Amino acid sequence: MKQTGITAPEGFLAGGIACGIKKSGKPDLAVIYSEVPAVAAGVFTANQYKAAPIIVSMEQIKSKSCRAIISNAGNANCGTGKKGIEDAKLMVKTAAEVFNINSKQILVTSTGSIGKQLPMDKIVGGIKNLKATKDGGSDMAQAILTTDTRKKEIALDMGGYTIAGVAKGSGMIHPNMATMHCFITTDAKIEKSTLQKLLKKAVENSFNMITVDQCMSTNDCVFVLANGMSGVKPKENDFYTGLEKVCKYLAIEIARDGEGATQLIIVNVSGAKNEKEAKTAARAIAGSDLLKCAVYGKDYNLGRIYAAVGATSVKMDAGKIKADMKFGEKETIIICDLGAGYARAQAWGCDMTEGYVKINADYHT
Incomplete structure (x- = not known):
């Protein structure tokens, strides 16, 4: 049976389980694994107050190759000081032992409540019980969710190779990334420097063009692993087209699943002086709380649009x-x-x- 999620590209396995981080008992620990070394690219949050796993992964991604991503939900491991860094590294070390790979070939992420130490006894035990399989993509996609109401997955057949992606995100969503994780896999053959360049461009046109609440997260990241197992080395433009399509689909699904949301808002700006100003105007409109409330009430109030644009510096x-x-x-x-x-x-x-107010008023309770 052809896979439709993150394991659709050749050579990728995944899994997700509940290890006890979430009080609900829902899945909260996930892994993506490549059977062969892959090149990796990443884009990270612009927030100055970065979470421990972000700091660790920013170093890890400098490695020539990557084999796995280990991720937990329910605890962000942010604002946790030196111990938070040690815990993120312990997640990497444990995963390396379990999957018998070099610890430098593992990226690590966390998402959830800020300011609490990770329950490392549960996480270490969970990693030891974590299995990566070809049909484990759906479990993996479920295990990275927090306030999301549904999984976000896509697999794109590019004719000879595949690009697949999975994402989580519902609140703390704002340009220059969001409280979101996005993991992309492909079996295309591509150089690390080229992959990084194309990912950065795709993120600018997708994840950096969504907003739910104008709050930038401490834990954002987008990773792409390319293991080359298809044997196909695509043209750069063709690969970018597919990569951007995957990123845009997942970005839109994050906006659609915004905390408490009933409507996806699509903002189309034209007549701008240049693309940069068009993007600034579009983001300003999408991020206007007054406009968002007008949409909820189906209040035809063009003044909300004019005010949002007028408050920017665009011509x-x-x-x-x-x-x-x-x-x-x-x-x-x-x-x-x-x-x-x-x-x-x-x-x-x-x-x-x-609904948005209710979710965030009760977030810790």
Whole structure:
């Protein structure tokens, strides 16, 4: 049976289990494993207050090759000082022993509540019981979730090779990454430097164009592992097209699954002076709390759009600017022509509801 998730590319295995981090008893420990060494690329949060596993993985990814990603949910291992770094390294060390690979070939991530030490006895025991299999992708996707309401997975057949991805994220979502993890696998043959360049560009056009609540997380990361097992070395442009498609799909699904959300907001900006200003305007509109509330109430209020754009430094012609709001059952399209040029951009967000307040008011309780 053809795999449809993170294990769809040749040579990738995955798994997820519950090791007791989450009080709910839901899965909270995951692994992605490559049967052969893969090149790795990564993009990390721009937040200055980075979590321990982010700091560790920023060093680990400098290795020439990577074999695995170990990830836990329910505890972010952030604000945990020196011990947090030691615990992230212990996760790496334990995974290296279990999967019989070099510890330098493992990336580590955590997501969940900030400021609490990891329950390392549960995590170490969990890693020792963790199995990576070809049909374990769905369990892996489930085990990285926090306030998400559903898994986010995709596999793209590129004709000779495959690009697959899995992501988590629902709150603390804002450009320059979010409280999100995204893991991408491919069996294409590609150089590490090229993979890093293409990933950075894809992230700029996808994950950095979504917002749920304008709160930037401490634990964001996007990783790509390419193990070359298909034997296909694709053209750079062709690979990028597939990579961006995977990233955009997962980014949109994160916005759609925003905490308490009932509507995906799609913002289309045109008439900008250049692409940079088009993106700035699109992000400003998508991130406007007043606009998000208007979408929730299906309040046709173009003033929310004009105010959001006007508060930025982008060039606009007040006499030519045009806007519209198109409400659907589950999606709302926001259109804004700045009247200042020909550049376009698209951003994604979600409405603001009582559900968002409830989730975050009760987050620790």
